[in-house]
Amino acid sequence: MLDMYKENILEHWKNPRNFGKLQNADSVAKEVNTLCGDEIQIEIRFNSSHVKEIAFSGQGCAISQATASILTEFVKNKSVEEIKEIRREDILEMLGIPISPIRLKCALISLDALKSAASKYENGK
Amino acid sequence: MQKLLNVNKLREDFPILFRKVNGKRLVYLDNAATTQKPRQVISALKEFYEQHNSNVHRGVYQLSEEATLAYEASRGKIASFVGARPNELIFTKNATEAINLVAYSLTWNLESGDEILISQMEHHSNFVPWQQLAKIHGLNLKFVKITQDGKLDLENLERQINKRTKIVSLTHVSNALGTVNPIHEISKISHDNGSLLVVDAAQSVGHMPVNVKKLGADFLAFSGHKMLGPTGIGCLYGKQELLENMKPFLYGGDMIKEVKFDSTEFNEVPWKFEAGTQPIAEAIALGVAVDYLKAVGMENILDYEKQITEYALEKIKEIEGLKIHGPFEAPIISFNIGKVHSHDVSAILDSEGVAIRGGHHCCMPLMQVLGISGTARASFYLYNSREDVDSLIEGLEKVRKVFS
Numbered sequence: 001m002l003d004m005y006k007e008n009i010l011e012h013w014k015n016p017r018n019f020g021k022l023q024n025a026d027s028v029a030k031e032v033n034t035l036c037g038d039e040i041q042i043e044i045r046f047n048s049s050h051v052k053e054i055a056f057s058g059q060g061c062a063i064s065q066a067t068a069s070i071l072t073e074f075v076k077n078k079s080v081e082e083i084k085e086i087r088r089e090d091i092l093e094m095l096g097i098p099i100s101p102i103r104l105k106c107a108l109i110s111l112d113a114l115k116s117a118a119s120k121y122e123n124g125k
Numbered sequence: 126m127q128k129l130l131n132v133n134k135l136r137e138d139f140p141i142l143f144r145k146v147n148g149k150r151l152v153y154l155d156n157a158a159t160t161q162k163p164r165q166v167i168s169a170l171k172e173f174y175e176q177h178n179s180n181v182h183r184g185v186y187q188l189s190e191e192a193t194l195a196y197e198a199s200r201g202k203i204a205s206f207v208g209a210r211p212n213e214l215i216f217t218k219n220a221t222e223a224i225n226l227v228a229y230s231l232t233w234n235l236e237s238g239d240e241i242l243i244s245q246m247e248h249h250s251n252f253v254p255w256q257q258l259a260k261i262h263g264l265n266l267k268f269v270k271i272t273q274d275g276k277l278d279l280e281n282l283e284r285q286i287n288k289r290t291k292i293v294s295l296t297h298v299s300n301a302l303g304t305v306n307p308i309h310e311i312s313k314i315s316h317d318n319g320s321l322l323v324v325d326a327a328q329s330v331g332h333m334p335v336n337v338k339k340l341g342a343d344f345l346a347f348s349g350h351k352m353l354g355p356t357g358i359g360c361l362y363g364k365q366e367l368l369e370n371m372k373p374f375l376y377g378g379d380m381i382k383e384v385k386f387d388s389t390e391f392n393e394v395p396w397k398f399e400a401g402t403q404p405i406a407e408a409i410a411l412g413v414a415v416d417y418l419k420a421v422g423m424e425n426i427l428d429y430e431k432q433i434t435e436y437a438l439e440k441i442k443e444i445e446g447l448k449i450h451g452p453f454e455a456p457i458i459s460f461n462i463g464k465v466h467s468h469d470v471s472a473i474l475d476s477e478g479v480a481i482r483g484g485h486h487c488c489m490p491l492m493q494v495l496g497i498s499g500t501a502r503a504s505f506y507l508y509n510s511r512e513d514v515d516s517l518i519e520g521l522e523k524v525r526k527v528f529s
Contacts (some may be wrong), residue, residue, distance in 0.1 A: 004472060005469070005472075005473070005527050005528075010527070021447070033486070036466075036468055036483070036485070036499060037484070037485050037489060037492075037498055037499065038466075038498065059498055060310075060466060060498075061466035061467075061468040061472075062465075062466060062469045062528070063469075063470045078480075080401045097492075101473070103468075106468070111275070
């Protein structure tokens with residue numbers, strides 16, 4: 001269980017990248033973890049279907065916060081198509097830590113929000 | 126520490142306390158969620174299924190008679206344990222179902238605009254049923270505020286109660302803050318106003334002497350699994366004359382006296398409220414749990430829990446950056462460490478074999494009032510030792526280190 005709190009996870013928890021809100025977001029999506037009531041909101045500004053700026057807000061455990069931080073870094077300049085192709089396994093690989101089944105949602109909540117924001121943008125275009 | 130009960134001897138009755146978790150001794154501190162079971166209770170379940178299994182009330186053969194006698198004897202034991210008569214005690218699935226029963230049955234007789242008064246500190250089980258039934262019947266649901274120190278604001282209660290308030294429904298002990306509400310005093314206020322008082326006693330029965338008559342409750346709900354009993358069995362106490370005038374909650378077998386094609390005459394209380402086959406083994410085993418609690422002594426349990434909670438508080442207060450919520454009137458300590466999320470606290474403690482609860486504790490409206498997303502919560506029971514508290518403290522020091 002302690003393996004979950006590796007250096008890089010704690011580093012992102014302490015200094016989350018892309019934390020906050022965007023002024024002129026093209027798409028906003030929020031996901032809630034019903035287990036704990038935690039929320040992650042993702043806001044994206046696109047430039048010809050590529051992520052130009054991205055931000056996340058909300059509160060949650062170290063796993064959900066660190067994942068959001070890592071994931072938002074990862075998708076910068078990526079296209080909507082590329083976002084749609086990100087799989088759950090990719091997230092777990094990015095984190096590089098063992099995640100127990102009960103904490104899986106913590107690790108995946110930001111991906112759900114990200115995909116939701118991407119498809120909202122695609123559908124609204 | 127004064128010897129109120131022999132914890133080490135008592136622990137031997139709980140087989141689960143001897144298993145390991147993550148290679149460490151199990152330290153179970155989530156007793157407000159559910160308690161562990163002594164082997165006497167586990168044996169009672171096994172014995173019923175191996176020796177007496179049959180359906181109650183209907184069979185004219187020995188097994189069914191044995192099962193019926195044991196089932197009704199258990200009702201009698203549990204009723205007397207809370208100062209009630211056997212026909213005032215209804216078996217339900219749990220405290221949640223007991224509150225739903227009262228809420229559904231009582232609100233039939235209310236008129237649009239009538240009021241129900243609950244509080245900001247209620248568990249969802251004493252919150253959502255009233256909220257939803259208020260919508261169905263056009264009732265106004267009002268909330269007694271809590272004070273800064275996590276107690277029920279009695280002045281606010283007296284300000285809000287009025288002639289339209291038909292039902293007051295409050296928790297005896299808060300599962301999230303450890304507050305013990307002055308039910309006796311609230312009973313006087315409610316009855317002087319002509320309101321009925323429903324008490325959610327899920328966190329009190331099994332932890333302190335509870336007497337429905339002394340408390341002045343019209344209804345009182347509790348869960349078996351939070352007092353050493355099995356899951357799937359709970360109880361509702363209700364004053365007989367009130368129960369007799371209430372509509373049934375669930376319809377079906379066993380709750381009837383006579384069924385015709387166009388009408389049904391219902392059974393007497395309490396069976397009027399027990400439709401279908403009940404969890405018979407569980408009901409009998411809950412009676413055994415009550416025997417166990419009585420043998421240890423409820424006053425002893427209450428005093429022991431106070432001692433162990435005080436010991437824990439003393440130590441927990443020394444941890445840097447730790448904030449405690451609530452008045453510590455029950456064996457429940459709700460806290461946060463700095464910015465660390467309660468689920469991270471739980472996860473790290475789990476790696477040390479320590480089981481605590483993190484999150485909103487089914488009290489999302491209360492968390493909103495407190496302005497937090499959740500807390501970590503350690504809750505104690507009669508089998509928790511000082512060593513358990515020490516393991517908790519060591520684990521919390523580790524949390525602090527990991528997230529420093």
